[in-house]
Amino acid sequence: MGFLQWIRRRGDTPRRRDDQELAGLTERLTALSPRLRLVPHYEKRLASRLATALEAIRPTVTSLPAPREASEAAWATDPHIHAYFGTPADVPRAFSRCPDLREFFERTPEADHAYAVLGMAMNERRTLGVALEGDVMRADVPQTLVSFTDHQVRICADSDAGLRAEILLRMLDQLAIEAIAQFAAGKGRRDTLEREITLLKAQLKLYERQGTGLRSMVGGAMADASAIQAVKDEIASNDSELAALGHGGDTLERQLECLGEVLADAANRMHVDSRTVRLSQVNVLLSADSTVPGEDLELLCAHVPGDPPLVRWFSLVRYARADMLSQATLLDEAARML
Numbered sequence: 001m002g003f004l005q006w007i008r009r010r011g012d013t014p015r016r017r018d019d020q021e022l023a024g025l026t027e028r029l030t031a032l033s034p035r036l037r038l039v040p041h042y043e044k045r046l047a048s049r050l051a052t053a054l055e056a057i058r059p060t061v062t063s064l065p066a067p068r069e070a071s072e073a074a075w076a077t078d079p080h081i082h083a084y085f086g087t088p089a090d091v092p093r094a095f096s097r098c099p100d101l102r103e104f105f106e107r108t109p110e111a112d113h114a115y116a117v118l119g120m121a122m123n124e125r126r127t128l129g130v131a132l133e134g135d136v137m138r139a140d141v142p143q144t145l146v147s148f149t150d151h152q153v154r155i156c157a158d159s160d161a162g163l164r165a166e167i168l169l170r171m172l173d174q175l176a177i178e179a180i181a182q183f184a185a186g187k188g189r190r191d192t193l194e195r196e197i198t199l200l201k202a203q204l205k206l207y208e209r210q211g212t213g214l215r216s217m218v219g220g221a222m223a224d225a226s227a228i229q230a231v232k233d234e235i236a237s238n239d240s241e242l243a244a245l246g247h248g249g250d251t252l253e254r255q256l257e258c259l260g261e262v263l264a265d266a267a268n269r270m271h272v273d274s275r276t277v278r279l280s281q282v283n284v285l286l287s288a289d290s291t292v293p294g295e296d297l298e299l300l301c302a303h304v305p306g307d308p309p310l311v312r313w314f315s316l317v318r319y320a321r322a323d324m325l326s327q328a329t330l331l332d333e334a335a336r337m338l
Contacts, residue, residue, distance in 0.1 A: 046260055049263040098152060114318070115316070118317045120151050121148070122146065145285070278297070300315060
């Protein structure tokens, strides 16, 4: 940033900075559907709902725990890193295989560390294990074994603050994606309703003409008044649902309104839950009254909307450039496993 730009930013009032932030975020949200910018006053119409979304998701982002040091050494000292990876060597191996992390270090040569979101799948498997019950060692004790797989790093930054800002942007992106999906589903429903109404109206005309057409000459079962009324009721119901979906002619207006509705409902659509568990050194799930040595861990879970919805466990981490394994090392390891 140039010196003049810095002076201008320092001279901005809080209100002006807020307006600039909302304008920038509005452009990001509509980038997925640029034609929305053709709707008159689209920025103003989204402003209050975007502010509502920010109020809902900012506390979630700021309340996330501080990034954990992820390294072979941390495996022995941090119970979370110990639980996430089977062995110390698995830590650099998993991070070094993440293309987004490698690309981050390539484009930011001045960064010695990457602050990142480590996403994982968590599996709980019931098994029989060895445990001490009283003075007797038993080998057939039911246990739940917890494991973490599919380690991925997709979001990276050069600082904790930068990482949290990126997480907030990705959450807004997700809301925009959900709005597109919701609008597309509504449009699909509109097409179905319009086809149903056309068929029902044709059926109704046939019913109503049965008293004057060929049936009056050759005989046969006649449609009674209740069947005709049932078709009329179904037509009315479809008409009502179609009206609720909005007019087909103002597609962009309806799409913009759909985006606004999703933003206003952000508090109910974006979920980050925490679960406290007690795990042994070998990741056996322990009960609160267990005498087996263990550690209490707070695990974070993100619920991502979609079809189907996605559930991923995650942790903020800090990873050193110096711990990245070379591509040659990774290829040699892969070759040894063949």
